[in-house]
Amino acid sequence: MSTVLDSERNACLICGNEYRHRESLRSHIKKHQGLTTCPKCGTVCGTVKALRRHLGHMHSLSVQEVRQIVPTRDPERNVCHICGKEYKHVWSLTDHVKKHRGMTTCPMCGKVGSTVKALRRHLQLVHSLSREAVHQIVPTRRYVSYATALARPDHSRAKEPGV
Structure with a gap:
């Protein structure tokens, strides 16, 4: 690849296009390839x-x-097994899968949040719930009892508190 890019200017040596970011140039070179x-x-x-x-x-x-x-570069790369969407970071995939499991859906109005954190914020701002009430509806890992975790459909992935 070094024969097709000028790394000092982030420029393509084939067509002369220049890019602000090196990753943009690498992406561009794939067109020529x-x-x-x-x-x-x-x-x-x-x-x-x-x-x-x-x-x-x-x-x-x-x-x-x-x-x-x-x-993909790595077939095991952060891919949702339900819809096939790919993510650069494993935590983004983890947040995404929670949407499929219904963990980001508001139990009061049905709105689907992008993350559990967004759902908590929604419950506080839109439904005027206290932080304590929100954590009873959407508990964080440290507030989840073991019995509650086992009752979930995805209990095989649930961890016992403190483990």
Whole structure:
């Protein structure tokens, strides 16, 4: 890759495009390498992620079919086993999976929050609940009793307090 980039200026030596960030340049170089070209129709996408999205939407391919055509760097990389969405950080995936489990849905109005923390904030601001009341509805790990944890559908992942 060093033959196609000028790392001092973050410039592509093939076309001369310059980028503020080195990662943007690396992403751009994948275009020249043909890694963002759709094998079905020849459309050149801006990024590999955009190519995956294109294959799913324009060619109606499943997440598994897209992965076979455009594999991720690491097949075990922070991917939601329910919907196939990928995350850079494991904690982002953890927050996302909580949405699938209903852990970010307001029990009072049904609004779905992006994270458990956002749900707690929603309960305090919109429903005027005290912090203590919020923690009884949406307990943090340290407030969860072992019996409550075992009653959850995902109890196999629940940890005993203090462990």
